[in-house]
Amino acid sequence: MAISALHFYERQKLIISRRTSGNQRRYKRDTLRRVAMIRIAQRVGIPLAEVAEILALLPGNRTPTRQDWERISECWQAELDKRILHLEQLRDDFKDCVGCGCLSLDRCTLANPYDVLAARGPGPQRLTNETGNPCHPDASCRAS
Numbered sequence: 001m002a003i004s005a006l007h008f009y010e011r012q013k014l015i016i017s018r019r020t021s022g023n024q025r026r027y028k029r030d031t032l033r034r035v036a037m038i039r040i041a042q043r044v045g046i047p048l049a050e051v052a053e054i055l056a057l058l059p060g061n062r063t064p065t066r067q068d069w070e071r072i073s074e075c076w077q078a079e080l081d082k083r084i085l086h087l088e089q090l091r092d093d094f095k096d097c098v099g100c101g102c103l104s105l106d107r108c109t110l111a112n113p114y115d116v117l118a119a120r121g122p123g124p125q126r127l128t129n130e131t132g133n134p135c136h137p138d139a140s141c142r143a144s
């Protein structure tokens, strides 16, 4: 991989190195696994900030064990499941939308994939009660 990528990962605090007397970077052996994990995460679209959060859970004072790696992998399970679901929805919705192109705010699930409140009707659904009147500031309105 490109040296510039390693330098970038280091600037992002995803990996660390030590310097030789000649100012060359040296990486510990477990850095290879960190880099592999970063690359895999990037391939599936996980932002580097999230990768950094997960890698920060690894012990810094010793070489991570298999159990350490398995533990942090579990942290991604829910995120990966969510991404798979969204990609499946995108694939299915895209079939309908590719020939349409309207990107309608009212009905396009591709343009508004998370608009679950649209099922309740138009308008500010969180700010009105069942009759469409504004909620009183002290009263709890609709459940979100």
Ligand code: FES
Residues within 6 Å of the ligand: 096, 097, 098, 100, 101, 102, 103, 104, 107, 108, 109, 110, 111
């Ligand atoms: S582009 Fe028309 S419904 Fe999605």
